[in-house]
Amino acid sequence: MNSQVDSRHRSSKRYTLLTGATGLVGRYLMRDLLLKGHKLAVLVRPTKQQMVRERIEGILQMWEGNLGHRLPRPVLLSGDVTQANLGLSPKQLSWSEKFLDQIIHGAAVLKFQSASRELEPWKTNLGGTQHVLDFSKRCNIRDFHYISTAYVCGEREATVYENELAVNQTFRNDYEVSKFEAEQLVRDFDCFESKTIYRPAVISGDSQTGYTSTYHGLLLYLRLMAMLVPEQTKNADGVIETPISLPIEGDEPRNVVPVDWVAKTICHLVRTPEAHGRTYHLVPDRCTSAREVIEYCYKYFHSDGVKFCGADAERTADSELAEKLFENTSIYASYETSDPHFDKRNVSRFAGHLDCPSIDEEMIFKLIDFGKQNRWGKEKEAAPKVVRWIESHLTEIALAAQKMMGALRINGTDRIFKFGLDIHGPGGGQWQLLANEGRFDVTPGLPDDSSPVLKLNDIQINDLLMRHDSEEMDRSPAEDTKDAINWTGPLETVITENPQPNQ
Ligand SMILES: NC(=O)c1ccc[n+]([C@@H]2O[C@H](COP(=O)([O-])OP(=O)(O)OC[C@H]3O[C@@H](n4cnc5c(N)ncnc54)[C@H](OP(=O)(O)O)[C@@H]3O)[C@@H](O)[C@H]2O)c1
Known part of the structure; x- marks a missing residue:
């Protein structure tokens, strides 16, 4: 038992x-x-x-x-x-x-x-x-x-x-x-x-779109360049001069990986049980270098003038531009001269088919383009647009299901019935509703595979709810519905604490 x-x-x-x-x-x-x-x-x-x-x-x-x-x-x-x-x-x-x-x-x-x-x-x-x-x-x-x-x-x-x-x-x-x-x-x-x-390793933005929601590591350097370089003067050939002496060789390997590859690889490994129980170095197949990135930036900004003075040189600013750069990147100074070689045999064995895109010129351009468009993190994320939060309408859905259930009365008794609601799109969610003796227990999350699941998108469920609203308008006082539903899950707090849905 x-x-x-x-x-x-x-x-x-x-x-x-x-x-x-x-x-x-x-x-x-x-x-x-x-x-x-x-x-x-x-x-x-x-x-x-x-x-x-x-x-x-x-x-x-x-x-x-x-x-x-x-x-x-x-x-x-x-x-x-x-x-x-x-x-x-x-x-x-x-x-x-x-x-x-x-x-x-x-x-x-x-x-x-x-x-x-x-x-x-x-x-x-x-x-x-x-x-x-x-x-x-x-x-x-x-x-x-x-x-x-x-x-x-x-x-x-x-x-x-x-x-x-x-x-x-x-x-x-x-x-x-x-x-x-x-x-x-x-x-x-x-x-x-x-x-x-x-x-x-160090995570950059999206290899395809340049998208990022934070500006750490390489992205912080790109942000600084995009802000500081255009302020510098142009020489007679129209090239922006960026006189900075960097205390590095320039060719030191940098382990930078795009976020879309990191997530895709983790997702694949999470969903591959035989890969579990190991440690994975999510590092690039080919490292980039400061010299490469700076050369891509030269092309992007039409600039020139960074000198690589070797790892033994002092990190001292020889221009106002260098001063601003060093001041804003001091937390990364200890990463500038060395980056280890990470062995990634577990990744190669279990996710080797997912190629890690290299940080090349095209990607650097995309990262800078996105940063500019996003005002380097100052652009506010768009507020969501939701016609109805479905979690606030589960009582109506339960009552509509209850009505259908009336038709399912077998030998004069109510049938115990469990079904899932999987609403994709704005305001959607996943719930299981258990109908029992005219009451509904609602639990967030879908039922196990043996129960039926009603899968709709937000437009379909909103249509259904609008039709239900107009049918019920004349004959459904709130008192009839208030005891029909019993919350058994975590979303209750979200329902009660949240403000009114956005229109
Ligand atoms: N970014 C990199 O270069 C890099 C490199 C190697 C490893 N990693 C690791 O990768 C993971 C993800 O990094 P990321 O770059 O995606 O960082 P991120 O953009 O800064 O995101 C951090 C996440 O943690 C959440 N969080 C922080 N404090 C929390 C708290 N007290 N309770 C609940 N949630 C909390 C944040 O929630 P809020 O939105 O509410 O703040 C946010 O969702 C981290 O473990 C990081 O150490 C990152």
């Missing part, structure tokens, strides 16, 4: 929780997993301006605009990894215990220096990872995926292998140490059947 209960419980645990879904990597990973039909929940914190559902809706509508078709919606958990139990409400926690079986933990803070271990990046990267691990244990998660960084290797020069972590290395900053210690926590945590670790 117990084993029957266990196996039923087990088979219904089929959702993956992604943390960091609003971040650069996370928003690509969310898109790619949803495109593959992966059952996804996301842990997101509200901002001052937007609640969780508006944040995720805005990102998904951006993807839908690019893709030209609608996407499913993930289950939303409103939380924060710096809090115990990820700050989830009791209902969200019990939903998680019942339905989650896999976690991809990507949330982190990319702040390099800290005044104390009580502050960022420690709070999120180390404390947050500990909370995610404790939460995983509570939810009996069997399959854990963690996004680390290639730079847990610290200041190494020799080849770094995927199976190595602690080799008495020294580190450049608190971010590296916090990620190193977090990866160690994950490796030492005993509760999982499998742990898979992804270590991306």
Whole structure:
């Protein structure tokens, strides 16, 4: 009997929780997993301006605009990894215990220096990872995926292998140490059947569109060039002069990878069970170099004048331009002279068919074009446009289904009936509705595969709701409906805390 209960419980645990879904990597990973039909929940914190559902809706509508078709919606958990139990409400926690079986933990803070271990990046990267691990244990998660960084290797020069972590290395900053210690926590945590670790190198924007939502690493340098170079004077030939002496050879290898490849590779590995349980260096096949990037920038801006003075030279500014550049990139100074060689045999073995696009001239042009169009991060993300948030209309949907159910009365008794609602597009979501004796239990997330699922897009469901509204206008006082629906899942908090839907 117990084993029957266990196996039923087990088979219904089929959702993956992604943390960091609003971040650069996370928003690509969310898109790619949803495109593959992966059952996804996301842990997101509200901002001052937007609640969780508006944040995720805005990102998904951006993807839908690019893709030209609608996407499913993930289950939303409103939380924060710096809090115990990820700050989830009791209902969200019990939903998680019942339905989650896999976690991809990507949330982190990319702040390099800290005044104390009580502050960022420690709070999120180390404390947050500990909370995610404790939460995983509570939810009996069997399959854990963690996004680390290639730079847990610290200041190494020799080849770094995927199976190595602690080799008495020294580190450049608190971010590296916090990620190193977090990866160690994950490796030492005993509760999982499998742990898979992804270590991306420096992440740039999209290889096809130049899109990015943050400006770190290479993107920060490009932003500075785009802002500073056009301010410099042109010589007699019309070429902008950029007199900067850099204390590097210029040809030092740089491990930079586009975000679309990072997400596509993680998505593929998450969905390939035989690849689980390993560590993956998400690094380029061909490194770029400062000299290459600067030469592409010469072409873009029609400029010239950077000198490479060798790694022994001082990082001293010999022009106002150099002063501004050095001042704004000082956090990266320790990365300028060396970058290790990362062995990537696990990636080659399990995702070798996914070619990593090289950072070439065309890509640099796209990155700069996008940055300019996006005003280097100052352009506000578009607010989502939603005619109806379907979660606010589940009572009507349940009542319409109940009416249909009347027709299904068998031998004079109500039939117990479970079905899923999978609404793609703006305002959509995934729910299961269990009709029982005239009442409905509504739980976020789709039912297991044996129950029917009503799959509609936002236009179709809005048509249905409009028709239902006009039919019911004269004869459906609110009192008739208020007890028809019983929430059993996490979205209740999102419903009650959210402002009125956008029109
Ligand atoms: N970018 C790189 O070059 C790079 C390189 C190697 C590895 N990585 C790793 O890749 C992962 C993703 O990085 P990214 O570049 O995508 O970073 P990002 O754009 O800065 O995104 C960070 C994400 O973490 C979330 N987050 C931060 N603190 C949180 C908290 N207390 N509770 C819940 N969520 C929280 C953020 O949510 P909000 O939107 O609410 O802030 C955001 O969704 C990180 O683990 C990072 O260490 C990044």
